[in-house]
Amino acid sequence: MSITAAPVAVECGVPDVSPVTVFAPVAYSRRPRWIGPALWTLLGVTALLYLWDLGAAGYANQFYAASVQAGTESWKALLFASLDPGNAITVDKPPAAIWVMGLSARLFGFGAWAMLVPQALMGVGAVALLYGAVRRASGPIAGLLAGAMLALTPLAALVFRYNDPDALLVLLLVAAGYCTVRALDGSSGRWLALAGTALGFAFLTKTMEACVVMPAIGLVVLVGGPGSVRTRIRNLLIGLATTVVSAGWFVALVAIWPADSRPYIGGSTDNSLLQLALADNGVGRALGGDGMAGGSEVSWLLPAALIGLIAMLWFTRLAPRTSRMRASLLFWGAWMLVSGLVFSYLHGITHPYYTAAIAPAIAAVTAISARELWRARQFASSRATLALMLVATVGWDFVLLGRTPDWLPWPRWTMLLGAIVVAATLLIRRQLAGRGAAVLCAAGLLLGLGGGASFTIHAVNAGHQDPQNQLVGNNRALEALLVGTDNRWAAATVGAHTTDSMELSTGKSVMAIGGFSGRDNSPTLAQFRQYVATGQVHYFIRDGNDGSGAAGQITRWVAAKFVPQQVGDVTVYDLTR
Numbered sequence: 293m294s295i296t297a298a299p300v301a302v303e304c305g306v307p308d309v310s311p312v313t314v315f316a317p318v319a320y321s322r323r324p325r326w327i328g329p330a331l332w333t334l335l336g337v338t339a340l341l342y343l344w345d346l347g348a349a350g351y352a353n354q355f356y357a358a359s360v361q362a363g364t365e366s367w368k369a370l371l372f373a374s375l376d377p378g379n380a381i382t383v384d385k386p387p388a389a390i391w392v393m394g395l396s397a398r399l400f401g402f403g404a405w406a407m408l409v410p411q412a413l414m415g416v417g418a419v420a421l422l423y424g425a426v427r428r429a430s431g432p433i434a435g436l437l438a439g440a441m442l443a444l445t446p447l448a449a450l451v452f453r454y455n456d457p458d459a460l461l462v463l464l465l466v467a468a469g470y471c472t473v474r475a476l477d478g479s480s481g482r483w484l485a486l487a488g489t490a491l492g493f494a495f496l497t498k499t500m501e502a503c504v505v506m507p508a509i510g511l512v513v514l515v516g517g518p519g520s521v522r523t524r525i526r527n528l529l530i531g532l533a534t535t536v537v538s539a540g541w542f543v544a545l546v547a548i549w550p551a552d553s554r555p556y557i558g559g560s561t562d563n564s565l566l567q568l569a570l571a572d573n574g575v576g577r578a579l580g581g582d583g584m585a586g587g588s589e590v591s592w593l594l595p596a597a598l599i600g601l602i603a604m605l606w607f608t609r610l611a612p613r614t615s616r617m618r619a620s621l622l623f624w625g626a627w628m629l630v631s632g633l634v635f636s637y638l639h640g641i642t643h644p645y646y647t648a649a650i651a652p653a654i655a656a657v658t659a660i661s662a663r664e665l666w667r668a669r670q671f672a673s674s675r676a677t678l679a680l681m682l683v684a685t686v687g688w689d690f691v692l693l694g695r696t697p698d699w700l701p702w703p704r705w706t707m708l709l710g711a712i713v714v715a716a717t718l719l720i721r722r723q724l725a726g727r728g729a730a731v732l733c734a735a736g737l738l739l740g741l742g743g744g745a746s747f748t749i750h751a752v753n754a755g756h757q758d759p760q761n762q763l764v765g766n767n768r769a770l771e772a773l774l775v776g777t778d779n780r781w782a783a784a785t786v787g788a789h790t791t792d793s794m795e796l797s798t799g800k801s802v803m804a805i806g807g808f809s810g811r812d813n814s815p816t817l818a819q820f821r822q823y824v825a826t827g828q829v830h831y832f833i834r835d836g837n838d839g840s841g842a843a844g845q846i847t848r849w850v851a852a853k854f855v856p857q858q859v860g861d862v863t864v865y866d867l868t869r
Contacts, residue, residue, distance in 0.1 A: 363394030415452030492538025516619030600661025689743025
């Protein structure tokens, strides 16, 4: 037995002008036969889209690729997400995403496909979970729409074809969303515990970014959850407890593990994962530095989502407190708004791909709103809202597509004119039924999704840099030097730019002094001198980044003590002489 929602229209004021639509749950014993094949087709097309020519991305983000490679050579490196198999320092994120890619690379052998296929499959999983979550509130058609909208979001497609941690983050956030929606059915304690577990592992993926969904969960459970207030608070506390446990075990493991026998926590100031989460990946992202904020890459459907959310919350204002329809809108809408505000006001180092975390919420709100407004199309206000959603979406697509210089101009104009025609038809035609309604609906969906979908296909076809081209700038003579070493670290250099490329091209362990940017306090000068004295580091590579703090001290010490030699475009010091 499945539950969907059917609209029951109640007129208030002037008939056919200002409906208040109450969505009452209606049980049905069997879904339409075509839904199953349609779902599998959606998942199959998503898999094809995300897996197509995946190897063109090469090693993608070499920083994370080097960590994955290190994880295939050392279990400790895999556990902590070390940048090198010698376990000098970790990447500047928690290790959950590296665990998945590293285990795949251990199973199938390190390479671009072994590393990136799990990322693509996470995208397919996110689409499937979003379908399941939306279906429970608005039926299978809305679920299919939401899944398709997520799959065809350009930024989501690129994230799921790359090796940044955001792919796993989005999957886990959607999983938390699915469990939260299931919690509205009545057995909320168990499902909120599962939602909390998903959020905990999301924290172990990208720390504080996982928390953007928590206000939405709290809101929907307190406002629309089943049971008394006391029960709802108790269930929220259960979810919070599982979040703390599922994230805290690794934080505790790092804290109790002897610091001298594990890698330094990259990005932190005191070798602490908790400090990394709360400072560099928390407050530091919100308040520090000059960011690279941007959200247009995920905003293709944002105008429709905002319009639909406002309209549907108004139309469902008289619904019962536990109405699944309104609760679902509150959840996805709060997720969308809170995330949007957080990313809009970030002042630290941010990247456009961070906003992929908003894509599931935008897709869900748009799909639910469009589906329910179409089912209530007998009302002029519903048709007017649909028309506004369509014109606003295609108008914004027109702007976004115009930012791509190599994009053909005629599709933009065609979609804009088509949207105006469809919107006008919605406003004029009072009765929409039968074949004519089906054609109009199909045209609206094609125009509304066409801009983002076409740009997604364009972006996927454009691909990323070829793996051989990524490494072409490497110094072949330097690679030959490193290949001939058998030390714990074949070389050390300031920062990760040379480190990751050298590790990927030689398979040798290279120490990134100071971590990603060369500013971390690892290793100290005393530690590095000890490594050199015991023969654990063979070469020091000076590539122009001398660093500051401890890295600067190490660079100056090496330059004063050892004889330099020019190897290609870098200066190399043999630390064993």
